[in-house]
Amino acid sequence: EAQVTQNPRYLITVTGKKLTVTCSQNMNHEYMSWYRQDPGLGLRQIYYSMNVEVTDKGDVPEGYKVSRKEKRNFPLILESPSPNQTSLYFCASRFPSGTGGTQYFGPGTRLLVL
């Protein structure tokens, strides 16, 4: 089954404690991205990757890092989480840019930073 998986699904942490949210896709997609979803603000792109070792900032990259060492995985790293990073996070993937195309979303990771 074609899917995007994220772990963990729910996470409570404290300010300053580094965390990583994993994302993996089994569709051989080149393009992957991370979004955060907040009430009234919709989905905002954090980082994206057009291929292995190619990453770039989205609209709200501050406080986040990503890496793309393998095609299937695209982890999101919060080096020093703060309460304003409390949000619902989605990973997504699709075939290369240049067209619309179907973007597949993961099930989401709900993060609470105390």
Added chain:
Amino acid sequence: QKEVEQDPGPLSVPEGAIVSLNCTYSNSAFQYFMWYRQYSRKGPELLMYTYSSGNKEDGRFTAQVDKSSKYISLFIRDSQPSDSATYLCAMGVISSGSARQLTFGSGTQLTVLP
């Protein structure tokens, strides 16, 4: 002003009603337009996408784009309780050199009452 504006609702309709969901946008460079459906505690899933002004129909769903007015709509005919979800509009620019393409509306929460 946000690039994409979407009425957050909530919108409640009786089963069988015709539902109209709308977004306006300010960036005339947007070239393709999408509607996503997001069930509670799930990631968004693509419903429809279109590149041109006019109507596109898929079963009970019709996407309408008016580029001159910068206005898109999604119509749902014979609405069902299973259509209860948040609907997100998204739009982007086709660019082979850039993958940072999708801008999302904030979503409209729809409830179809049996």
